[in-house]
Amino acid sequence: MTAVPSLAEFESAARSLVGVISHTPALPSRALSDVAGVPVVLKMENLQRTGSFKIRGATYRLAQLTDEERARGVVAASAGNHAQGVALAAQALGIPATIFMPIGVPVPKLLATRGYGAEVVLEGETVATSLRLAAEFAERTGAVLIHPFDHRDVVIGQGTLGLEVYQDVPDVETLLVGIGGGGLIAGVAAAVKEAAARDGRTVRIIGVQAENAAAMRPSIDAGHPVEITTHPTIADGILVARPGAVPFEIVQEYVDEIVTVSDDDIARALLILLEQAKVVVEPAGAVGVAAILAGKVTPQGTTVSILSGGNIDPLLMQRVVAHGLAASGRYLTIRIPLPDRPGQLARVSELLAEVGANVMEVMHTRHGQGLQISEVILQLSIETRGAEHTELTLDTLRRAGFDPIVVPD
Template identity: 85%
Template structure:
């Protein structure tokens, strides 16, 4: 996965003004023919865990599968006729690409999207399906961004930034209006932060709408632990670059917050917390099993924060599921990782004497513990093995961490030495 630091557009002083409720409402009217008003649904599982009502904003059901279409459409709708004629260009490995492509198709604007060679096939096909010209080049999104910059310089096409533009923030803010319309009594809104465009817009809309109703609302941002540029930026008082590490939440893998959203976040966002990839994998699994919804890693970080105990009982809490564009192969890996992180999938290696009946005996013990063997590997080859030894590797389904430990203890009492294989 790649650190993303998109090029910064030249900003006017007005760009750093917090969007007003009036202009956000006007933007919502313009977006109404394009976007879906996604539902807000309760989560009984998370409500029981937190001890107070938890609601889920199902933005994963939005057109193009994420909130990005809001900001992209509003940004493109405000281009002048001369700018529209020049066309637009963007760089992305996923949601921003699809948002710009659909917005350009709806408005009749030529669009060129630079995407890295390793982009997931579903996202590539979706972007092309919206009519954009896709250029596959380079190994990383950073390369795609550079190529998009060069294309804009060469052709005059308007570069559409994924988050660092006021029009994009205003478009994303329409999500905040929907939240307060559907959940007027919400006390806390929690969502992911990448470059900051979504949370800046939602904070501006939600705080203003709540104030108009004579109440307050708390805004909490969540970042992946391996790409958390916001806490040091807030501490410094300005956006700073960080060195990121790989994370499954590639949709919020950003090395530096946008200058425009940062100013709003600094003033309106109440708290920023971080979650691990294990937390995110567990959240995706819980959403899949308990709410029957498919959410991409970046869209699940709000739920991950609740599961990880980073959000306390603060009245009615609403978590934004910001996107659902997850590659099926990644989903398969994430589910397996989530099961392991939840203690429900255990892989062990057991050294055994090379004689008949050992596999049968181990299987009986696992069954006695109430666990289920999912996969078996039996080998006589391995470092440190004696001629008379074999290694038995089992992948076992359990009911959780306590049941996993019970299964291991059952094997130990029978004289075996199970070694847990890290996920």
């Protein structure tokens, strides 16, 4: 059994990272506070160097290597944040680094990892394949494999974020942390709980998973890490099929509650963060906010949600914003069968203008399965002000004799 890191170890790690990482801000959110009914503070780790918390664990892990291990170099596998964290840490410490990344990794993450001086090997379709290849490389060359979450030093490094939260928000009572492999929440939970215990206080730690990759809850129920079948999720940063053995033991002891959120929940959270907080966050970094907005948690006292990363591909951001608008009832696509005669398109446009619905895209076609010679299909993408306005828009079209069919997102 792995010994739980002590508060002294977390504090020593924090001192060693001064000048390497940024002390990211903790900012109150009025919009989320109104939703939760308690003060909500956002810990902006999306503003960290390399754009995520991963630089903490990677730097501390590499700093603990012996001179002989450093000379052999390090190897890691990742589709993004861990890759950048290891690459930058290795560059700062003068350690050769090789990073295996899957084919199809977002170009900004690939370029950033190379920009930090690492040798990048693009091979395999998934991160699991890249991790296997990295392990084989380590066996073949003697390079030290740097696991993204399943190592005690990585957990200690990530736990320095917990110390910052407790320092920045000393009255914190509820803390929301995303869960993938468990390295972040294990370190943060242990650091915060131990710091609070020293002061005679308690802090409630809630882990949040994407429902398509929720491996920690069944592992807790089984009493040991179990592997689940995952499904695609926009929160690819926490798409992990099996928790790490090291963080699992700590999570089992220190985390009070685990909840899951859907991709729709996450998309809504990203939209709120973009519109209300004016911050760009990657899907995995927004799961705590998603849990608040979806009513999956009941915050008690001052609540902190960690925005763990901000590395989102611009093309994904475009899709996620559209998805978030749809999930919030503010964007929909409809198909309307129309008789093929003059004035029909103009009449639909007039009705939409009357109710204040904004037409974003129009497709008018005479070609389609099941269409009669005298029929056309009008497909419209429309922006509305929310669910009530959407229903008003649809009802207005129906009362005018049209039959709008909502196209699933």
